Amino acid sequence: MVAVYTGLTSLAYPQVFTQNDSDHRTMPLSSQMMLLLIVFLVLVAYHARLVEVTSRLDFLWKREAERELTEMRETRTNNRQLLRNILPDHVAHHFLSSSRRHTTDELYSQSIDKVGVMFASIPNFTEFYSEDINKGMECIRLLNEIIADFDELLSEAKFGSIEKIKTVGASYMAASGLNPSIKDGEDEYSHLCALVDFALAMKQCLQDVNVHSFNNFQLRVGISCGALVGGVIGARKPVYDIWGNTVNEASRMDSTGTMGRIQVPEGTAKILMDRGYEMEFRGSIAVKGKGEMKTYFVVGKKGAVTNNLSRQSSQISSLATVVYGMVQARRRQNTVKKRHFHRECASTNNTNSYYRDVAGNNNLTRTKSQYHRTHPGRLVNFSSFRVS
Structure with missing residues (x-):
């Protein structure tokens, strides 16, 4: 553009600037135009x-x-994944919800009816544990594999209503029916059936571990159903836990049970029998804090087919991965x-x-x-x- 204007002033119309210069004794107009064009070029380049x-x-x-x-x-x-590894999904959603930001209440608790509670322990793991081999690290590694296999079962869709609560040593605690938004059908006790199926799957999974590790671990399970209170306690290391008579009853069913069997109280046994589970009457046993209680062993479900369990990669990120x-x-x-x-x-x-x-x-x-x-x-x- 500057070159075009320069050509116009110097070649096309030089007489215009020459005639104008005759009337003025200052700097020639052509020189002024050249100076203005140079300034314009500098400004355009700078811009x-x-x-x-x-x-x-x-x-x-x-x-x-x-x-x-x-x-x-x-x-x-x-x-979010780390929080969901610490708390159940519905509890984590409560703390992450937008409505939570406008409240100052730090306490989370809920009272729930018709909840299934399970305690599963490996009593003979204490006999297996020894610090002679690598200061007990190999024993802990095997226990971790067993617990991890139990956790893998929870990733299956049919066990979606079950929440792992905690593990204490070789004891595994889980509950079903904690999330009222999850409904497995019209049956209000369908989650209890899923919890019993989960216990049976845990027994089969432990048998698979025994085959590969040449051990003879036995699972002892206690299950009860009823009302309880659940909530989050602690701020530095928050823990979701459950309390109530149902929890104590399930714990007593485990501690007074028999290795390799699933023990339930009479009320829970009636619920399971109405849904096609075979029960074996054990009799009356002395239970701490309860006195004499009639208990039953879960034999299995009528017409159920036992499937061989194989390890599958979980779709849930582990704590280490997160x-x-x-x-x-x-x-x-x-x-x-x-x-x-x-x-x-x-x-x-x-x-x-x-x-x-x-x-x-x-x-x-x-x-x-x-x-x-x-x-x-x-x-x-x-x-x-x-x-x-």
């Missing part, structure tokens, strides 16, 4: 440079923002920070002049700190169970 600098900064900041948003989503997913993902995300974040630091140190002089040019155009630039103020991250605060 183009500003546009290029701003575009490059926008591109880099966009990539940085996309990377940080991706890491933010990964961190949020890991936090923690590893969080560590990797933090490591990537630290690596990026180090790269930015070294890059800024290597180009300090160029960066200062570079940003002085960009700072002159207030309409086309924005600072990185403004982005962080407008896009804050959301992380789970486990001490109060809120999303901040």
Whole structure:
């Protein structure tokens, strides 16, 4: 464009500027036009440079923002998965819900009726445990594999109404029917049937472990059904636990039971018999805090086919997987920070002049700190169970 105007003033219409110069004794008009064209060229080049600098900064900041948003989503997913590994799904959803942010109540508890509670223990694991071999690490590793196999069973759809409560040594505690939103059908005790099927599957799973480890572990199970209270206790290491007469009764069914059998009280036995389970009457036994109780052994379900269990990869992220993902995300974040630091140190002089040019155009630039103020991250605060 500057070249076109220069050609017009010098070649196409020189007489216009010559005639005008005869009336004025100052700088020739053609020279003035050339000077104005040069100034215009400098301004256009400077503006183009500003546009290029701003575009490059926008591109880099966009990539940085996309990377940080991706890491933010990964961190949020890991936090949610970590919370769900600690608490049942419906309890974790309660603490993560948007309505929770407007409340100051830190206590979570619920009173539930018709809940199934199971205690399953391996009494002869104590005899197996020995610190002579690698200070007991091999024994603990085998116990971890057994508990992990039990946890894998919970990933099956038919056991969706069952929640693992905790493990104490070689004892496994689970409950069914804690989440009122989960309904396995019109039968209000269908979750209890799923809990009994889960206990039978645990027995079969333990037999499979015995075949591969050349051991003779036996599972002793106690199940009861009734009302209880569940809630979260603790802030530093929160734990979801259940209390009530039903829990104590299930624990007594386990402690007074027989290895390799599933013992239930009379009320629970009647519920199971009405749903096609074969029961064996044991008799009256002395139960601590209860006196004499009539108990039954669960033989199995009529017409049920026993399936061979095989290990399958779980679709649920384990605690180790979640923690590893969080560590990797933090490591990537630290690596990026180090790269930015070294890059800024290597180009300090160029960066200062570079940003002085960009700072002159207030309409086309924005600072990185403004982005962080407008896009804050959301992380789970486990001490109060809120999303901040």
